[in-house]
Amino acid sequence: MITITDKENCMGCYACATICPKTCISMESDNEGFWYPVVDHARCIECGMCVKVCPIIQTPHKEREQGKKPLAYAAYNKDDTVRLDSSSGGLFTLIAEEVLSVGGVVFGARFDDRFNVIHDYVEKVDKLSDFRGSKYVQSRIGDSYEQVQEFLQQGRLVLFTGTPCQISGLKHYLGKDFDNLLCQDIVCHGVPSPKVWQKYVSYRENRAGASARRIAFRRKDRGWKRYSVSFLFNNNTEYLQILHQDLYMQAFLKDICLRPSCHACQFKTVNRESDLTLADFWGIQNVLPEMDDDKGTSFVIIHSEKGKQLFERIQRSLVSHEVDVWQGIQYNSAMIRSAKRHPHRDEFFEQLDHKRIDILIRRLCRDKFPVRIKRKLVAGVRLILEKLGLLETAKRVLRRGRSV
Ligand SMILES: Cc1cc2nc3c(=O)[nH]c(=O)nc-3n(C[C@H](O)[C@H](O)[C@H](O)COP(=O)(O)OP(=O)(O)OC[C@H]3O[C@@H](n4cnc5c(N)ncnc54)[C@H](O)[C@@H]3O)c2cc1C
Ligand code: SF4
Ligand code: SF4
Ligand code: SF4
Known part of the structure; x- marks a missing residue:
């Protein structure tokens, strides 16, 4: 029967739980909020079907x-x-x-x-x-x-x-x-972890003082390359923030959750x-x-x-x-390449039940000071060029510069 010894070897794909003829595998959340199969040993008949369908056990990467x-x-x-x-x-x-x-x-x-x-x-x-x-x-x-x-x-x-x-x-x-x-x-x-996501939704709803009506991760109001996260709330307010400034996207893209x-x-x-x-x-x-x-x-x-x-x-x-x-x-x-673990990933999940999600992300995922300054400068210059109608020309010049 299926036994998880190393969590890196289970993607939570549900194949084992779905195939089990005794329905004795349930998918349960661990403390990080990810689903893993848990076998009810009393009902297992040791047919081995769960092992046969596990993509990790059956098909090594190279094949x-x-x-x-x-x-x-x-x-x-x-x-x-x-x-x-x-x-x-x-x-x-x-x-x-x-x-x-x-x-x-x-x-x-x-x-x-x-x-x-x-x-x-x-x-x-x-x-x-x-x-x-x-x-x-x-x-x-x-x-x-x-x-x-x-x-x-x-x-x-x-x-x-x-x-x-x-x-x-x-x-x-x-x-x-x-x-x-x-x-x-x-x-x-x-x-990312469904538990982290739910904590973030609650955080946003508390800030807005209303429950969310519609959420989109990839709004293109500021363009596709600088996409925005949007929450529309039942009190008709909206939270709209570009990817680098949204806390959840910071946690996601920095590979902490x-x-x-x-x-x-x-x-x-x-x-x-x-x-x-x-x-x-x-x-x-x-x-x-x-x-x-x-x-x-x-x-x-x-x-x-x-x-x-x-x-x-x-x-x-x-x-x-x-x-x-x-x-x-x-x-x-x-x-072709897996994301590297954030150095504070373990600390992040250890603190998840004890600290507010916004505080945790701000503390552990914040960019270093020079990176923040550089991003602010680039955004400032971009805004000025946009207002002057020169943004597309500047992009073309930059591209030409890169290709020579
Ligand atoms: C978790 C995640 C990580 C991604 N990482 C990358 C990346 O690193 N680089 C990259 O180029 N593209 C990535 N993408 C894919 C990319 O963002 C687009 O979704 C994809 O290119 C399809 O876009 P579209 O405009 O054709 O259709 P869209 O309408 O935008 O895509 C919808 C499709 O995405 C599927 N989908 C949405 N959310 C999930 C989810 N949570 N789990 C499984 N399927 C989902 C839907 O079932 C549907 O098939 C990622 C998508 C997800 C969901
Ligand atoms: S990176 Fe994507 S495909 Fe790979 S294990 Fe995670 S969810 Fe599955
Ligand atoms: S060995 Fe068979 S009965 Fe036991 S958990 Fe796996 S699929 Fe279910
Ligand atoms: S089939 Fe394998 S990878 Fe999929 S949930 Fe079961 S143990 Fe995890």
């Missing part, structure tokens, strides 16, 4: 590397409304719409009514917006793998979207290939188990400046014939350009 170079693209959705509502270039929505248009089912991550992030499915286009946009919290898989299996067995086309480890968990649970299954993963920096497995991620490979991978095309201004209008450009990597056909079917709604896969990866190391 997944096939050494081929996948097709890759810079792309964005021609529909600006969807694109601005999405984290990157709005490709997810196009892919999902294509699947729904032939009677398919789409699985993805959404908020529940208390802003926990959960996996769920939709069958109608008007519900897709629930999945749109990155939620920087680990999503709870729950019953999703079982539901996927049921739809597949009914002959429905299924699109499953999620982190690379969730895709791997699903594939191991299913145990065989299905022609009617499409999988889309993301380049995944890592997933990620799941332990994200620091030793076995899924950071160029070739993947999914049919296609979506990411931000950071660095697009240097690779294909004509595709950078700061509204969001996606980096798309195709891994299979099914992925290629799907991408071809959405071509008419896209602006896209083929690139060498390494042109995208060079600006997105999260594709």
